[in-house]
Amino acid sequence: MPDVRIRVVDGLKLPPGYREVLRPGEPVRCRDGRVRRLPRYFYEFSSWDEAKATDLAPDFRAWELLDVDVREHALLRMDGPRYLPLAAALLAGQLQLLRERAGTLVHVSANGGYRSPSHRLSDEPTPHNWGAAANLYRVGDDWLDSEAAITEYGRKARELSPLFRVLPYGRTAGQTDDHLHLDVGFVTVVPHGRPEEGEDGELPRDEARGDDGNGGAADGAGDEA
């Protein structure tokens, strides 16, 4: 069962070093031209061991969406607190559906869960920066590195949840050929009684479109995997 003791923190109240790395609530322009705010609220784990022991869903622990390599900012790789956007719990719940359908382990790759905006793979914002995307490289004994496997498991994921967005097999931008990319969009979660993503509570405006830029739903915008 999900761990109800999990701590939620306001990123804007974190020490300056973490704010610089996580950039909570900061508006960023995505590949589709829309401006969105990065997540402001995070689960806080005092250590890697705590992340390893914390359930986000019955078969997904927090570390699985926090596992990164040397490309992540050093502050998020050292012994010390780790931060995961609240949307990760929503993603874990969706992944749990796939886990139950498959009847076997669903493996998220390193760098395949949450990536901070300071991660070297974060050239442009993607749902990974919202904790709302997962790169799966293996389900049970099935390696998701072929067109057949990626297409098959992508189809299963879409059947399980309308929230899932799946990148198709291929070798160009917006496609994958060595893993299955699933995301639930640029989701931000605001706890009860807390202000919105921006410090002043105002949503950013997309100057080019004049619309609300805080799109929280999966909209099919192109991203990388």
Add this chain to the structure above:
Amino acid sequence: MGNRKQAGLDEDPLRASVRSLKETAGASKVGVAYYDYETCTGGSYFGAEWFHAASIIKVPVLVGVFGAIHAGELDLKSRVHVRNRFISVADRTSFRVDAARDANSAVYDARGRTMRVEELATHMIVTSSNLATNLLIDVVGLEKIQATLRELGLADGVELKRGVEDERAFERDINNRITADGMLRVLRLIEDRRAFTADASHQMLEIMHRQEFRSGIPAGLPEDARVAHKTGEISTVAHDAGIVYPQGRKPYALVVLTEWEADRTAKRKATIAEISRRIYGHLTGEPADA
């Protein structure tokens, strides 16, 4: 180094010996270079001739990795995502390395997870893992490694242009190349403990000492001689480059590069071993099989 004599192999009796071996074995091309720390003498035979580097290039890559460590961008404990997907320098399309070409499957089996830099560096040298090599080039950056080699004065005789198994680059003749003299400079930099720091140089040597492929230079030496080395072989070349530590004397660095017709495979390693044996005899005055 005051008495150092930099004689060419073509000036001493080894020239005839190496040329004879080359002709007997049917090699298209042979390049040899050595430097003896006992006598401070060295020499080379076609030392400036360029060869396809094959896996010998992994030693300069190792130097580049330690350059990134020295610069504080990595450390040996840093974790690297193991992913079999790389971008060709020829056309920016993706490619994978062939699992069957790696001597062990440890790196390949870790796909999706992470391995430490020290593990990847060890697999790159000890079992010549192509996947580990490309992962390290990817995480450090090809241009950064090239810059490190230039800064160390190693670019003359070592051309690192791409990762391994980049077939589209190969088709366009974009290849890693080395000369025997160039690789000798790399080895001497490490043996002299001038590769960043004495500790970094020592760590590189420790990795090279664990080499598992022993049919080249070591096969021409007495059993008690230790060798820190790296082999390299593709369809048309077979090389070995390393530092030999004979019992009771100072070491010598030796590079043996050979090029062959693709269908002439039988005598490659034996030729390298025989050159190694003759160099050993020349430098120590003792037969290698004594």
